[in-house]
Amino acid sequence: MPRQARLDSPGTLHHVIVRGIEKRDIVNDKYDRKRMVSRLGDLAEETKTSVYAWVLMSNHMHILLKSGPAGLSRFMRRLLTGYAVTYNIRHKRHGHVFQNRYKSIICDEDFYFQELVRYIHLNPLRAKMVKSMSELDRYPWCGHRVIMGKRKAEWQDADYVLSWFGQDISTGRKAYRRYLQDGIDEGHREDLVGGGLIRTMGGWSQVLTLRKSKEKVLCDERILGQDEFVERILHEADKNITGQISINERVIKAGKIILAACEESGVSVEALRGGSRRGALPGLRAQLAKELAETARQLGVTTSAISRIFERTK
Secondary structure, eight states, X not given: OOOOOOOOOTTOEEEEEEEBGGGOOSOOSHHHHHHHHHHHHHHHHHHTOEEEEEEEOSSEEEEEEEOOTTOHHXXXXXXXXXXXXXXXXXXXXXXXXXXXXXXXXEEOHHHHHXXXXXXXXXXXXXXXXXXXXXXXXXXXXXXXXXXXXXXXXXXXXXXXXXXXXXXXXXXXXXXXXXXXXXXXXXXXXXXXXXXXXXXXXXXXXXXXXXXXXXXXXXXXXXXXXXXXXHHHHHHHHHHHHHSSOOHHHHHHHXXXXXXXXXXXXXXXXXXXXXXXXXXXXXXXXXXXXXXXXXXXXXXXXXXXXXXXXXXXXX
């Protein structure tokens, strides 16, 4: 199956997951870890990318960020390519360090911001890299330490994260830490990093309920959000690609042209499709063929798509 295009628009909240190629380590020692975190911070400040949560594991990395004016793709390309070049030089190796395609998920901030911060920052505890919350508070390769005030990092927006938990820093920090503590037993969250419908609906139990009711829900591998949020993001992305109107809107417009022409000529669409050469039908077909060919060019619809629209227009 061909890969889907990235949904990349400045100011969008993304959960980014970077993995080592063939599940290999992306950091070998403390020096590598310092370089990766330093590079993340420098680029975040330079590109005005807001970083809210992050964790650097041995063979992968999670980042929760809001893309800056240049968008996500350029930020990630500079982060990963620059690190990979110096990593290879230092370790006298060649080839890829990361999987060719990092994973980026657009997130519905209102519903998932707090859960994503918690999920990302609990990674070291789930992986038993630290044994307790008190160790996690001091763990250097995770944004949790910054939020807890154990380390300064101007490039990480800890104040924004804490504002979700309290009206002042002290209150917010206590509530935030309790929130993480409450999530320790949740384990791996497939709905936060998994695919499509499972993520959209919030887990398999909801999916099974959905199937029983035979209800349809819009979902997309690249988006974490409820039905309406997914629909809005896809609509906005489509408008950005076409520069004008969405695919559905283009299809509807072409269909209306066929209907209007038939009504004006006093013939039915069924007769137009039927192949008859009586009366005005041959001329109308020729007129529509010419008009729709030009419409297709203007609207970004292929001629084969116009044919399909014509076939199903009633």
